[in-house]
Each structure stands twice: as C-alpha cells, then as structure tokens.
Amino acid sequence: MSLKNRVAIIGAGCSRFGEHYDKAAEDLIVEAAQEAIADAGIERERIRAGWVGTISSALSGNALSDPLKLTGIPITRVENYCASGMDAVRNAAFSVAAGMYDIVIALGFEKMRDATLGGLPAPHPVKDNGEAPHVFALSAHRYFANHGASKSTLAKIAVKNHRHGVLSPKAHLRMEVSEEKVLNAPMIYSPLGLFDCCPTTDGAAAVILCRADLAKQLRDDPIYIKGMGLSVSYGAPHYDPTFDYDGFAATRQAAGQAYEQAGISAKDLDLVECHDCFTITEILNYEDLGLCPKGEGGHAAEEDRFALGNALPVNPSGGLKSFGHPVGATGVRMLYELTQHLRGDAGERQVPNARLGLAHNLGGMGAVSAVTVLGNEL
Amino acid sequence: MSLKNRVAIIGAGCSRFGEHYDKAAEDLIVEAAQEAIADAGIERERIRAGWVGTISSALSGNALSDPLKLTGIPITRVENYCASGMDAVRNAAFSVAAGMYDIVIALGFEKMRDATLGGLPAPHPVKDNGEAPHVFALSAHRYFANHGASKSTLAKIAVKNHRHGVLSPKAHLRMEVSEEKVLNAPMIYSPLGLFDCCPTTDGAAAVILCRADLAKQLRDDPIYIKGMGLSVSYGAPHYDPTFDYDGFAATRQAAGQAYEQAGISAKDLDLVECHDCFTITEILNYEDLGLCPKGEGGHAAEEDRFALGNALPVNPSGGLKSFGHPVGATGVRMLYELTQHLRGDAGERQVPNARLGLAHNLGGMGAVSAVTVLGNEL
Numbered sequence: 001m002s003l004k005n006r007v008a009i010i011g012a013g014c015s016r017f018g019e020h021y022d023k024a025a026e027d028l029i030v031e032a033a034q035e036a037i038a039d040a041g042i043e044r045e046r047i048r049a050g051w052v053g054t055i056s057s058a059l060s061g062n063a064l065s066d067p068l069k070l071t072g073i074p075i076t077r078v079e080n081y082c083a084s085g086m087d088a089v090r091n092a093a094f095s096v097a098a099g100m101y102d103i104v105i106a107l108g109f110e111k112m113r114d115a116t117l118g119g120l121p122a123p124h125p126v127k128d129n130g131e132a133p134h135v136f137a138l139s140a141h142r143y144f145a146n147h148g149a150s151k152s153t154l155a156k157i158a159v160k161n162h163r164h165g166v167l168s169p170k171a172h173l174r175m176e177v178s179e180e181k182v183l184n185a186p187m188i189y190s191p192l193g194l195f196d197c198c199p200t201t202d203g204a205a206a207v208i209l210c211r212a213d214l215a216k217q218l219r220d221d222p223i224y225i226k227g228m229g230l231s232v233s234y235g236a237p238h239y240d241p242t243f244d245y246d247g248f249a250a251t252r253q254a255a256g257q258a259y260e261q262a263g264i265s266a267k268d269l270d271l272v273e274c275h276d277c278f279t280i281t282e283i284l285n286y287e288d289l290g291l292c293p294k295g296e297g298g299h300a301a302e303e304d305r306f307a308l309g310n311a312l313p314v315n316p317s318g319g320l321k322s323f324g325h326p327v328g329a330t331g332v333r334m335l336y337e338l339t340q341h342l343r344g345d346a347g348e349r350q351v352p353n354a355r356l357g358l359a360h361n362l363g364g365m366g367a368v369s370a371v372t373v374l375g376n377e378l
Numbered sequence: 379m380s381l382k383n384r385v386a387i388i389g390a391g392c393s394r395f396g397e398h399y400d401k402a403a404e405d406l407i408v409e410a411a412q413e414a415i416a417d418a419g420i421e422r423e424r425i426r427a428g429w430v431g432t433i434s435s436a437l438s439g440n441a442l443s444d445p446l447k448l449t450g451i452p453i454t455r456v457e458n459y460c461a462s463g464m465d466a467v468r469n470a471a472f473s474v475a476a477g478m479y480d481i482v483i484a485l486g487f488e489k490m491r492d493a494t495l496g497g498l499p500a501p502h503p504v505k506d507n508g509e510a511p512h513v514f515a516l517s518a519h520r521y522f523a524n525h526g527a528s529k530s531t532l533a534k535i536a537v538k539n540h541r542h543g544v545l546s547p548k549a550h551l552r553m554e555v556s557e558e559k560v561l562n563a564p565m566i567y568s569p570l571g572l573f574d575c576c577p578t579t580d581g582a583a584a585v586i587l588c589r590a591d592l593a594k595q596l597r598d599d600p601i602y603i604k605g606m607g608l609s610v611s612y613g614a615p616h617y618d619p620t621f622d623y624d625g626f627a628a629t630r631q632a633a634g635q636a637y638e639q640a641g642i643s644a645k646d647l648d649l650v651e652c653h654d655c656f657t658i659t660e661i662l663n664y665e666d667l668g669l670c671p672k673g674e675g676g677h678a679a680e681e682d683r684f685a686l687g688n689a690l691p692v693n694p695s696g697g698l699k700s701f702g703h704p705v706g707a708t709g710v711r712m713l714y715e716l717t718q719h720l721r722g723d724a725g726e727r728q729v730p731n732a733r734l735g736l737a738h739n740l741g742g743m744g745a746v747s748a749v750t751v752l753g754n755e756l
Contacts, residue, residue, distance in 0.1 A: 001477035059433065060459045062613030062745050071618075072631055074608035076465050077457045081438045087454050091469045098475035099379035230452035235440030240449075253450055367440050 002261035005378050006097040008215035008222035011040025011208035012339040014332075015109075017172040017323045020202040025057050025111040026067035028204035032329075033068055033107055036206035040103075041219060044068075047208070048101035050075035053088030053108035054328035064107055079328075082275065082363030083230065083370035084108060085205070086331025090228045090370065092209050102211050108333070109204035110326035132277065133189035133197065135237055135245075135365040140191050140280040142245035149283070149298030151191045155182035156301040157279035158195040158321055164308055165318020167349035172201045172324040196279040201324020205332035207339070212378070223339050226264070226356070226373040229257025235367050243366070250369035251288035251362055258358070258371040259290075266290035269312060269373075270354040271341055273334035275362040276319040286314070289360060289371070308349060316341065316349045327363075331370060334359035342376040380639035383756055384475045386593035386600035389418025389586030390714040393487075395550040395701045398580040403435050403489040404445035406582035410707075411446055411485055414584040418481075419597060422446075425586070426479035428453035431466030431486035432706035442485055457706075460653065460741030461608065461748035462486060464709025467585060468606045468748065474587050481589075486711070487582035488704035510655065511567035511575065513615055513623075513743040518569050518658040520623035527661070527676030529569045533560035534679040535657035536573040536699055542686055543696020545727035550579045550702040574657040579702020583710035585717070590756070601720050604642070604734070604751040607635025613745050621744070628747035629666035629740055636736070636749040637668075644668035647690060647751075648732040649719055651712035653740040654697040664692070667738060667749070686727060694719065694727045705741075709748060712737035720754040 013035025015028040037044050052064040052075060061075030078088040085108025092106040143149055159179050165171040177195055185194035215222035231253035234240035242249070259265055266289060274289065276282035283297035291312065292300045300306060306314035317323060317337040320330065338357035340346040351357075355377060361370045391413025393406040415422050430442040430453060439453030456466040463486025470484040521527055537557050543549040555573055563572035593600035609631035612618035620627070637643055644667060652667065654660035661675035669690065670678045678684060684692035695701060695715040698708065716735035718724040729735075733755060739748045 003476075003478070006476075055437065059457060060613070060742055060746055061610040062459075062742060065610040066613045066617060071611050072609055072627070074468075074632075074635075075610045076469060076608070078469075079437060079455045079457055081440075090452075091454060091456075091472070094469070094472045094476045094478060097478070098381075098384075098472045100381070100472060100475070230454070231450055232439040232443045232453045233449050235438070235444045239444060249450070254452075257452075364438055364440060368438055 003093055003097055003225050003228050004261050004263065005224050006212050007093045007225045008210050008212045009207050009339055010210045010215055010218050010222050011036040012336040013039060014170055014205040014336040015203050016170050017201050017203035017326065019113045021113060025109055028202060029064065029067045029107060029109050032204035032206040033105065036208050040208040042103065046103050047105050049073055049095060049104045051078055051088040051092040051106040053078050053084035054110055055079055055081065055084050057109060057111045057328065080363065081368050082327055083331060083361040083368050084328040086361050086370035086372060087230060089207060089332060089335060090230060093225055093228060096209050096211055102214060104209050105206060106209060106332065107204060107206035108328040108331060110328045111202050112200045112326055113202050132365055133192055136278040136280055137189040137192050139245045139284060143280060143283065143298065146246055147295045147298050151183060152179065153298045153301050154196055154279040155179045156304060157276060157282045158182045160304060160307050161276060161315050161319040161321035164316055164349060165322025168318045168322060171318045171322040172199055173322050192278055198277050198320035199324040201326050203324065203326035203329040203333065205329050205336045207332060207335055221343050221376065223342050223374050223376055224378060226375045227258035227261030229254035229371045232368045233366055235364060237365055247284050247288050248362055248366040248369065250366060251285060251360065254369040254371040255289050258373045262373040264356065264373065269356050269358050271316055271351040271357045272312065272314045273317060273337050274314055274360040276315060276321055277325055281362060285360060313351050316351055331359065331361045335372060335374065338374045342374060381471055381475055381603050381606050382639050382641065383602050384590050385471045385603045386588050386590045387585050387713065387717055388588045388593055388596050388600050389414040390717040391417060392548055392583040392711055392714040393581050394548050395579050395581035395704065397491045399491060403487055406580060407442065407445045407485060407487050410582035410584040411483065414586050418586040420481065424481050425483050427451055427473060427482045429456055429466040429470040429484040431456050431462035432488055433457055433459065433462050435487060435489045435706065458741065459746050460705055461709055461739040461746050462706040464739050464748035464750060465608060467710060467713060468608060470587050471603055471606060474589055480592060482587050483584060484587060484710065485582060485584035486706040486709060488706045489580050490578045490704055491580050510743055511570055514656040514658055515567040515570050517623045517662060521658060521661065521676065524624055525673045525676050529561060530557065531676045531679050532574055532657040533557045534682060535654065535660045536560045538682060538685050539654060539693050539697040539699035542694050542727060543700025546696045546700060549696045549700040550577055551700050570656055576655050576698035577702040579704050581704035581707040581711065583707050583714045585710060585713055599721050601717050601752050601754055602756060604753045605636035605639030607632035607749045610746045611744055613742060615743055625662050625666050626740055626744040626747065628744060629663060629738065632747040632749040633667050636751045640751040642734065642751065647734050647736050649694055649729040649735045650690065650692045651695060651715050652692055652738040654693055654699055655703055659740060663738060691729050694729055709737065709739045713750060713752065716752045720752060
C-alpha cells in the first residue's frame with residue numbers, strides 16, 4: 001500500500017547548523033523541537049508519540065524525552081546510517097497511517113564537533129571518521145573513466161551548492177566558492193579535495209506529523225507525504241558482487257518505491273534535496289533518482305542544469321555542502337527545507353510555484369537509501 | 379487506535395542462548411531468522427521489510443541484510459535500551475497495520491561475550507557494564523524498608539526461575555539453585571548477589587509478522603497481537619523528581635496501554651514473561667504489571683505464587699535469570715516463548731490451555747518499558 005495523502009506535516013523546525021562547541025546536543029534538540037511545535041501551533045501535550053534519529057550521539061528514546069521533558073509516552077530511537085533521521089520520520093508516519101496516534105514528533109540530530117558517545121574523540125573537521133571518502137573517491141574515478149568527466153565537473157557542484165547556501169540563514173557554511181578555489185583546495189582523498197566534501201557539523205531538525213484527515217483543522221497549509229521509500233544494500237561495497245562504483249542500487253530502489261507510492265515520476269518534481277556528502281555523490285544521485293539519463297549527470301553539472309532559477313533546482317538549501325551532515329539530522333532537515341518551499345516560505349531561495357519536492361539520503365557507502373516525496377495538495 | 383487483531387505472528391525462531399565465543403553475531407542472526415522463516419513456512423522472498431533491534435552490536439539495517447543476504451528491501455534498526463527488540467517488533471507491527479507490507483521480519487540480537495562495537499572490551503561476566511546493579515540494589519533496599527521483605531525473599535525468584543529454566547532447551551543456564559546457594563553467593567552490589575543478577579549472554583530471536591486477515595492462509599494457528607505499549611520515563615532516575623525507587627512508572631504506563639488496546643486486565647492473563655534482570659525487578663514487575671497489589675510482590679515471591687503449575691506462571695522460560703539478557707534479543711525471545719505456549723508447543727514447561735500471554739521489558743534503569751499482549755484467538 002502507499003503512504004500517499006495519509007499523513008501530513010503540520011510543523012517543522014530546524015536548529016542553526018554549525019560547530020556548536022558552546023551547545024550540547026540537548027540545546028539543539030530543544031531549538032528544533034520548539035520551533036516545530038510552535039510552527040504547528042499545538043500544545044505539546046497533543047504529541048502522543050515520538051521518534052528520534054541519531055547514529056551515535058545518544059541511546060534510546062530518552063535522547064528526546066530528557067531534553068524536552070516529554071515523558072509518559074512512547075519514544076523510539078531509529079538508527080540507519082545517514083538515513084537515520086528520514087527513517088525515524090518513516091516509522092513515525094507508519095504509526096500515524098496505522099491510526100495508532102493522531103499527532104507525533106520525529107526529530108533527527110547529531111553532535112559531531114564534540115566527544116561522541118563513549119568519550120571517543122571528535123572526528124577531524126576535514127575528514128570522515130570512517131571510509132566514506134575512500135568509496136566516493138573510487139566512484140569519482142570510475143565516473144571519470146566511464147563518462148568522461150573531470151575534477152572540474154565535480155567542482156561545479158560545490159560552486160552551485162555554496163552559491164545556494166548563502167541564501168540559507170541556518171546553513172553552516174554561507175560563502176560562495178569559485179571553481180578555482182575548489183580545484184586548488186587541499187586534497188582529502190584523490191580526486192576529492194576539501195570543497196568536494198561536506199563539513200563536520202552539529203544540528204537538529206524536527207517535524208510534527210498528523211493524520212492527513214485532521215491536518216486542515218490545525219493549519220491551512222499542511223504538507224502531505226506522497227511516498228516514502230527505503231532500501232538496504234550490502235553493508236560494504238566489497239560485500240556486493242554487483243557493485244560497480246557507478247551509482248547506487250539502494251537509491252534507485254528507494255526512489256522507485258517513493259515514486260510508485262506517489263504515482264509520479266521524476267519529471268513531475270519541482271525541487272530536490274539530495275545527499276551531496278561529496279560532489280560526486282550529487283552527480284550520481286541525478287542519475288539514480290532519474291533526474292537525468294545514466295551518464296549525463298556530469299554534463300548536467302557542467303551546464304549548471306539544476307541551479308536555482310532553472311526548471312528543477314537541486315539542493316536549493318545549499319545541501320550538505322553548506323549545511324554539513326549531522327548524520328541523524330540531515331534527512332529531517334531536508335524535509336524541513338521542502339516544507340518551506342511547498343508553503344512558499346523559503347525566502348530568497350524560494351523555488352517558484354513548488355508543488356512537489358523530493359528528499360534523498362544515501363548512507364553507509366551506499367548501504368542504505370531513503371527517499372521521501374512531499375506535496376502541498378491532496 | 380488499538381493494534382488488537384490487526385497483526386499476526388506466523389513464525390518465530392530463537393537461537394540457543396549462551397556464551398558463544400565460537401560464533402559471530404551473524405551466526406546467531408541466521409540461526410534465529412532461518413528458524414522463524416521455516417516456522418512460518420514461507421519463502422524468504424515474501425518478506426517485504428525488516429526491523430532489527432540491538433543496543434550496540436551493530437549499526438543500521440545492514441545488521442540484518444548482510445547475514446541474511448536480504449537486500450533491496452527496507453530494513454530499519456531500532457534501539458531503545460533493553461526494549462530494543464520489542465520496540466523493533468512494535469514498529470514492524472505498525473507498518474503491517476498501516477497496510478504498507480503484508481509480511482515482515484523483526485529480529486533482535488546482541489553479542490555480549492566478545493568485543494562490542496568499536497572494539498570495546500567485553501563486559502565482565504558477573505557485572506553489568508553500566509549502573510544497573512546500583513539502581514536495582516537501591517530499589518531492593520527501598521522495597522525491604524517499605525514492604526518488609528528480605529534477601530531471602532529475593533532468593534525465591536532465583537530459585538523459581540532457575541527451576542523453570544531447566545525445562546528450556548535454549549536457555550543459557552540450565553541448573554537448579556537452592557535458596558542457600560543464592561544467599562551464600564558472592565555479593566555483586568548489596569543486597570544483590572551473583573544469583574540475583576542475570577548472566578551476560580549472546581543470543582538472537584526473530585518473529586515473522588503478517589496481516590491478521592491473511593494469516594490463516596499461511597498457517598492454521600497464527601498468534602495475534604492484542605496490544606503493544608511503550609513508555610519512556612527520564613533517562614536516569616535522578617533526573618526524575620517523582621522516582622521513589624519503589625516500582626517503575628514506565629512499566630505501569632506501557633502495561634496500561636497494552637491492556638487498554640487488548641481490552642483485558644491482568645486477571646485475564648494465562649502466562650507472563652517479565653524482565654527479571656535482577657530478582658528485585660521481578661517482584662516490582664508483579665506490582666507494576668498489576669499481577670498483585672502494591673506491596674504484595676514480596677509475599678507472592680515467598681509463597682511461590684507465580685511458579686509453573688499455579689494459576690499464572692511468570693517466566694515459565696526461566697526468564698533472564700536462565701536465558702541471560704542479550705539486550706536486543708530479549709524482548710523478541712519473550713514473544714517467541716509466548717508463541718510456543720499459545721500454540722501448545724512449549725514442551726515440558728507448557729502452561730496448560732494458555733490463551734493470553736504478556737511479555738514485558740524494562741530498560742535503562744527504568745527509563746523505558748515495553749509491554750506486548752498476545753493471544754491465540756481472534
């Protein structure tokens with residue numbers, strides 16, 4: 001069955017993203033949750049259940065209940081690599097679609113710039129703590145060989161997303177970068193330089209979900225879930241005998257599920273927030289999400305096809321390149337972004353007349369992908 | 379709304395519990411999942427989605443997809459302290475109740491006796507890795523002061539559950555203990571001695587869930603979910619201004635939700651699997667679950683009221699005392715146990731004519747509780 005038009009987003013909130021050495025994770029959680037609750041215009045007592053997504057910043061539903069003093073209700077922690085936040089929303093949406101609760105909260109967060117759970121040291125600001133740069137660097141080399149792109153092609157993604165990010169008040173990095181600056185930046189993992197990678201960032205984002213048939217009683221402009229897909233592949237590329245480093249099956253499968261539920265195809269979309277953890281990832285996402293044919297993502301990047309002002313803006317927020325990637329927060333932050341555009345509230349970065357938007361996460365070096373389609377009409 | 383009679387268990391599996399130094403977590407996962415799938419009598423291709431519960435043995439849905447080679451479908455990891463496994467089942471059940479998938483798998487597991495995630499050393503066999511013995515020891519002292527029990531009262535729980543555990547082929551510890559042996563055992567955290575604590579154990583358990591209206595097509599004796607409750611309290615007792623060390627609000631709330639959904643009260647139950655991480659916990663559970671009045675749990679223990687052969691057996695499996703507590707596995711292992719009794723397949727430990735059973739987890743020193751009621755009739 002489909003999730004289409006069964007669950008509405010009636011509130012959304014997002015903390016300022018950045019290196020918040022002066023804040024605890026709890027501060028960011030409160031900031032995002034209070035904005036979402038105020039945006040929904042509800043008393044917090046109406047929240048009947050919660051879901052919280054984080055990869056390693058906390059354990060259990062207490063990650064949400066303690067900072068919000070929200071006890072005596074069910075709260076579930078979901079973890080699914082970089083899709084943790086979006087999968088928290090997905091499970092929350094299932095509970096609402098099942099009629100278990102009328103109004104629930106789903107929140108994602110991560111504290112990346114302090115000691116993580118168990119007192120492990122914080123990751124270095126310019127490298128991932130795991131092997132992600134390695135896999136995506138190999139994917140870039142494979143893409144260059146298969147489709148004729150170059151390091152300059154990748155740089156176009158960084159230039160576009162940082163240009164967009166200047167328009168996002170809550171982004172971590174709000175600065176334009178030139179192609180020359182991207183190409184001359186320190187190398188992280190060849191061919192990926194500093195500006196081919198997203199920064200290491202703290203942040204939180206939240207949505208309030210409601211039964212679609214009750215949503216109009218609570219606000220005039222609810223946003224509706226049209227479809228949510230999730231797919232897992234193997235946990236590491238070398239486990240997967242079919243992995244060829246040229247795109248990700250999990251994204252194609254998750255997108256297929258979401259499009260099918262929504263009853264649409266990529267050409268119906270007005271905007272996309274996709275997982276640009278590295279510049280090459282966004283190019284591969286174009287193809288995996290069906291925004292352009294296989295092998296054409298590099299050309300699309302070179303002609304700036306998906307910039308704000310064109311027919312289908314991708315990452316109008318500035319993407320992970322500008323917001324960073326506080327793991328559990330990112331998927332929910334993307335849904336926050338779509339919600340602003342679908343309501344016409346996105347300010348300087350507004351995509352005109354946006355009616356359908358897609359958000360996409362890719363995690364665990366291709367191991368998991370989540371895709372959500374939202375719309376502003378029933 | 380209620381989950382009552384909307385979701386059925388059509389298959390259940392459980393690994394042998396124990397100190398499996400010779401096995402990886404993946405071996406235990408395969409053992410439990412294959413038994414559940416075979417028990418359901420389905421082809422594994424009919425499984426349309428998965429949920430996996432673990433507190434720290436793995437990350438992401440790949441914890442399930444990799445060992446089972448079950449890729450291309452959605453798999454979510456749920457973590458909620460000691461309720462991780464039962465909450466994985468709860469979220470799986472919501473998806474089925476929402477009509478999203480006809481058949482799904484939910485599996486819980488933990489590898490406790492080897493290095494855990496991140497290479498941390500394995501916990502010492504006779505102590506918890508956190509502060510659980512501390513909080514439950516204080517609860518025991520408070521119970522003694524409030525209600526007149528003693529260390530001998532606690533020992534009755536160990537004697538009963540180890541007597542039951544001898545009848546469970548898959549239990550970790552299968553041996554009777556005398557009250558004298560319990561009372562003379564090494565002290566762990568006064569007044570809790572070695573046999574007041576559950577052992578440190580590896581294990582996995584799985585259930586196959588199906589839409590209730592399809593279940594009879596797949597087997598003659600499906601077991602139905604009657605209600606599932608979950609509640610979070612504060613993450614640590616000292617955060618909670620109302621905590622008095624005499625019972626746990628989360629258990630009372632989760633049980634209230636489950637009873638209300640099922641439309642029953644405790645007196646309708648035929649058997650209970652409850653969270654006896656420590657002997658005092660089972661006594662407090664009697665009261666919090668409504669199996670006896672407040673303050674009477676110690677008397678009930680002393681008269682062996684909840685032993686096999688009496689009207690309402692508690693922990694006929696032998697409980698955590700006999701099975702140990704591989705965190706993510708425990709809640710699902712309890713549902714496996716209820717399923718055996720409700721089908722009449724529990725062998726020597728069978729509760730006669732069992733029609734309604736309850737399973738209960740308590741985690742995070744009272745921070746979270748999950749309660750499930752199962753029945754064998756629509």
